[in-house]
Amino acid sequence: MRIFLIGATGGVGHRLLPLLHVRGHEVVGLHRKPEQSAAIAKAGGIPMLGDIIDMTVDDLVAAGKGCDVIVFSAGAAGSGLDRTTAIDGDGPIKTIEAAKRLGISRFYLVSAFPEAGRQRDRNDRFEHYMAEKKRADVAVAASDLDWVILRPGTLIHEDGNGEVALGPAVPYGDVARGNVAKVLAELIERPQIRREVLELTDGTTPAGEAVARLGRHN
Numbered sequence: 001m002r003i004f005l006i007g008a009t010g011g012v013g014h015r016l017l018p019l020l021h022v023r024g025h026e027v028v029g030l031h032r033k034p035e036q037s038a039a040i041a042k043a044g045g046i047p048m049l050g051d052i053i054d055m056t057v058d059d060l061v062a063a064g065k066g067c068d069v070i071v072f073s074a075g076a077a078g079s080g081l082d083r084t085t086a087i088d089g090d091g092p093i094k095t096i097e098a099a100k101r102l103g104i105s106r107f108y109l110v111s112a113f114p115e116a117g118r119q120r121d122r123n124d125r126f127e128h129y130m131a132e133k134k135r136a137d138v139a140v141a142a143s144d145l146d147w148v149i150l151r152p153g154t155l156i157h158e159d160g161n162g163e164v165a166l167g168p169a170v171p172y173g174d175v176a177r178g179n180v181a182k183v184l185a186e187l188i189e190r191p192q193i194r195r196e197v198l199e200l201t202d203g204t205t206p207a208g209e210a211v212a213r214l215g216r217h218n
Contacts, residue, residue: 001070001071001188002026002028002067003025003026003028003066003067003068003069003071003188004028004030004073004104005017005020005027005029005030005045005071005097006052006070006071007030007031007073008027008030008040008112009029009039009040010075010133011157011177012073012110012155012180012181013073013074013137013181015150015159015181016071016185017029017037017040017044018043018044021043021045021184025045025188026046026050027045028063029046029047029062030044030048030049030063031046032049034049034066042210048066050164052087053086053091054094056094057094060094060095061098061101061102067104068096068106068174069106069107069108069188070098070104070106070107071108071110071184071188072110073086073110073184074090074173075087078125078214081125083171084128084132085127088129088132089132089133089135091136092136092139092142095134095146099145100143100144104145105145106145106146106147106149107146108131108184109137109148109150110152111136111137111150111152112130112133112151112214113151113153113154113172113199113200114148114151115143115172137149144215146191146195146207147198148187148198149197149198150180150184150200151197151198152175152199153199153201153202154173155175155176155180156175156202158176158178159179160175161176162178162179162182163204163205164183164200164201164202164205164206164213165200165201165204166193166199166205166207166211167198168196168197168199168200170197170201170203171198171201172201173201173202175200176202177202179197181202182207183207185207186207186211187211190212190214193211193214198214
């Protein structure tokens with residue numbers, strides 16, 4: 001398959017790209033800075049220069065031409081309220097429209113665990129981030145696409161050991177970014193898992209087995 005990966009240089013995206021490449025997929029990796037193209041190519045991807053903040057639906061259609069699947073793993077990463085709105089909220093919504101125009105039905109969105117950060121003091125920036133994540137989730141779930149919304153717990157900058165807890169509702173916890181990438185790679189291999197909201201943390205079940213269990217119920 002040919003996969004359009006939005007957020008190819010992020011903490012999840014740069015781990016997901018090589019996983020998809022070794023499985024035989026072509027990956028078009030969207031990146032914001034020209035100097036990032038070499039790393040994408042080295043990982044086996046096809047670099048596509050573009051900033052999701054500035055890109056129009058037409059731009060996304062042009063970038064995703066010929067693709068079969070879209071993965072949206074971009075995020076503002078606390079870089080400001082306006083960027084959070086543009087990337088975490090508006091970004092997936094523009095991408096939904098682009099997918100419809102391209103005739104792409106399969107859409108994977110990396111979202112956020114609803115309980116994230118609730119043990120900490122209230123922070124307006126974080127509350128805005130969670131609201132934008134929910135806005136995007138609602139738009140995706142209301143679409144006619146064959147979507148999967150993946151809600152990781154608190155993201156940890158590690159590759160992880162590939163063992164996870166995955167399901168419609170799991171206890172809140174941390175999750176390695178590498179484990180998020182591993183689960184996404186497994187989900188993409190199983191198109192029968194569709195129109196599901198899934199929560200994800202580090203756990204004790206190998207990613208492939210955790211996803212296969214879901215597949216048996218679809």
